[in-house]
Amino acid sequence: MIVLSVESSCDETSVAVARDGKEILSNVVLSQISLHQAFGGVVPEIASREHVKGVTVVFEQAIQEAGIKPQDIDLVAVTQGPGLIGSLLVGINAAKAFAFAHGIPITGVHHIAGHIYANQIEDDMLFPLVALVVSGGHTELILMRDHYRFEKLGETQDDAVGEAYDKVARVLGLGYPGGPIIDKLAVEGTTRYPMPHIKTAGKYDFSYSGLKSHVINTVNTMKMKKETVDPKDMAASFQEAAVRHLIEQSKNAIEDHQAKMFIIAGGVAANKALRKAVFDTFKAVKVSVPPFKYCTDNAAMMAIAAHYQYQTKQRTDDMALNGASRLILS
Amino acid sequence: MKASSKRLIIDTATAWLYVGLFDGDTCILEHYEKGQNNHSVTLMPTIERLFKEAGWTIDAIDAFVVGIGPGSYTGVRIGVVVAKMFAWTTGKPLFKVSSLALIASGTSRDGLVMPVMDARRGNAFMALYEKRGNRLSLVQEERHGALAPFKDEHPDASPLEQAKPDLGLLLDSGLLVAVDSIHHLAPVYLRKTEAERNLDDGR
Ligand SMILES: [Zn+2]
Numbered sequence: 001m002i003v004l005s006v007e008s009s010c011d012e013t014s015v016a017v018a019r020d021g022k023e024i025l026s027n028v029v030l031s032q033i034s035l036h037q038a039f040g041g042v043v044p045e046i047a048s049r050e051h052v053k054g055v056t057v058v059f060e061q062a063i064q065e066a067g068i069k070p071q072d073i074d075l076v077a078v079t080q081g082p083g084l085i086g087s088l089l090v091g092i093n094a095a096k097a098f099a100f101a102h103g104i105p106i107t108g109v110h111h112i113a114g115h116i117y118a119n120q121i122e123d124d125m126l127f128p129l130v131a132l133v134v135s136g137g138h139t140e141l142i143l144m145r146d147h148y149r150f151e152k153l154g155e156t157q158d159d160a161v162g163e164a165y166d167k168v169a170r171v172l173g174l175g176y177p178g179g180p181i182i183d184k185l186a187v188e189g190t191t192r193y194p195m196p197h198i199k200t201a202g203k204y205d206f207s208y209s210g211l212k213s214h215v216i217n218t219v220n221t222m223k224m225k226k227e228t229v230d231p232k233d234m235a236a237s238f239q240e241a242a243v244r245h246l247i248e249q250s251k252n253a254i255e256d257h258q259a260k261m262f263i264i265a266g267g268v269a270a271n272k273a274l275r276k277a278v279f280d281t282f283k284a285v286k287v288s289v290p291p292f293k294y295c296t297d298n299a300a301m302m303a304i305a306a307h308y309q310y311q312t313k314q315r316t317d318d319m320a321l322n323g324a325s326r327l328i329l330s
Numbered sequence: 331m332k333a334s335s336k337r338l339i340i341d342t343a344t345a346w347l348y349v350g351l352f353d354g355d356t357c358i359l360e361h362y363e364k365g366q367n368n369h370s371v372t373l374m375p376t377i378e379r380l381f382k383e384a385g386w387t388i389d390a391i392d393a394f395v396v397g398i399g400p401g402s403y404t405g406v407r408i409g410v411v412v413a414k415m416f417a418w419t420t421g422k423p424l425f426k427v428s429s430l431a432l433i434a435s436g437t438s439r440d441g442l443v444m445p446v447m448d449a450r451r452g453n454a455f456m457a458l459y460e461k462r463g464n465r466l467s468l469v470q471e472e473r474h475g476a477l478a479p480f481k482d483e484h485p486d487a488s489p490l491e492q493a494k495p496d497l498g499l500l501l502d503s504g505l506l507v508a509v510d511s512i513h514h515l516a517p518v519y520l521r522k523t524e525a526e527r528n529l530d531d532g533r
Contacts, residue, residue: 038529039529043523045403045525046526049407050406050415052407052516055414056415056418056512056513057513059418060418060513092370092416093374093408093415094412094415097416099409100378101388102419318375320374
């Protein structure tokens with residue numbers, strides 16, 4: 001089965017073609033990140049405008065690179081949500097028009113399912129599986145007992161981990177996006193600044209607002225006292241605490257559900273400290289991290305998720321398919 | 331465009347969804363209805379239904395026509411994206427037309443007509459056209475700004491906020507513009523985004 005997939009939930013316009021839920025024939029990603037950097041974050045209206053400009057070019061490249069014709073495509077998949085609604089609607093209407101023009105069935109896919117299935121590209125999933133989903137908008141633990149069966153075990157009670165990275169980077173004057181910058185800087189620093197131990201009500205839940213506020217308050221207080229803040233050491237101290245919290249809650253989920261496999265998914269899955277920590281900590285289960293290029297938003301992961309969604313549910317959508325800024329993973 | 335060509339025309343720039351199937355300047359089927367800010371849901375099913383009712387397939391279409399704004403940012407993007415995709419993937423020509431010209435084309439009488447779209451806070455998207463018989467011509471370029479002074483400047487023009495487009499009149503008037511590069515087609519927003527305006531102002 002050949003799937004053409006479209007992803008436009010945030011600031012990446014992407015189209016991919018994949019065969020049989022495994023082989024990526026093409027994965028074209030048009031990133032807008034440089035446009036949004038001047039604003040310190042993604043501006044939704046600018047993102048939507050850029051998607052309109054780029055979408056047919058990206059389709060063309062993806063189809064050419066894959067070496068296929070539209071008639072070869074069995075299923076068109078598109079990210080339905082969650083995400084920025086204006087951005088989602090561009091990809092969804094492009095996908096619907098393409099599917100209609102060629103008489104191909106269409107299916108909407110959950111963005112987080114895509115991030116999880118990015119792991120299926122190089123490894124094969126083993127069940128039960130625990131997935132840690134970490135990005136600028138998500139921090140959650142999901143249990144899968146089989147393909148395309150998702151049970152949410154817990155999630156952040158406040159900020160997403162990626163959001164905390166961005167805020168900490170901002171207070172340290174390091175720029176946007178904060179994740180990769182802090183990750184890189186932390187390697188050169190020591191964990192000499194004390195960080196609070198994060199407590200949550202549920203053992204699979206997360207909380208990042210306390211840690212974030214602690215760093216912001218510490219930095220501001222030091223600045224007031226005219227003490228110099230070493231960004232390297234602050235980055236290292238923050239990152240150590242942030243990653244430890246992810247590992248502790250993941251450990252609870254893995255042990256309680258006797259998981260055979262543990263995977264990380266989402267933009268923060270590219271974080272080197274997190275990747276090292278999961279391999280160092282979880283020796284009894286198979287650990288999978290997505291290839292770096294499939295950590296950030298891309299359509300290849302959506303094609304893989306769509307393949308398994310279709311195999312499991314045998315369901316497609318019609319031309320009334322719409323986007324949803326919030327959407328439950330099911 | 332040859333007179334007998336089959337066209338699909340789409341406009342989603344306002345609350346009113348317009349989809350028409352034309353053979354030359356004869357309307358085969360059309361849909362013109364006020365939506366609830368949900369063109370994303372209704373546009374494609376409407377196109378699907380009209381094709382089915384007309385017994386046409388998309389391969390029979392000789393050219394696509396799309397209203398490119400100004401208007402609702404989210405709304406106009408839906409129509410532009412669908413039209414771009416159709417034209418690119420079928421290899422057929424695409425023509426663009428001002429969404430204000432589409433409104434103006436629906437005027438029932440000769441004289442100056444001022445198509446107007448509300449843009450909130452006393453502002454509007456507006457232009458000035460003149461209709462004489464089967465010709466509609468642009469008198470004042472489309473713009474975004476305060477409506478009241480524009481009305482005062484042109485007391486003899488009839489404001490028109492909403493009207494069903496008349497493709498025949500637009501064709502006769504040469505107001506459809508061939509799109510050279512389908513990939514590069516973008517809506518006419520007439521305004522930068524708020525974030526860009528703030529950045530320009532140094533805020
Ligand atoms: Zn994502």
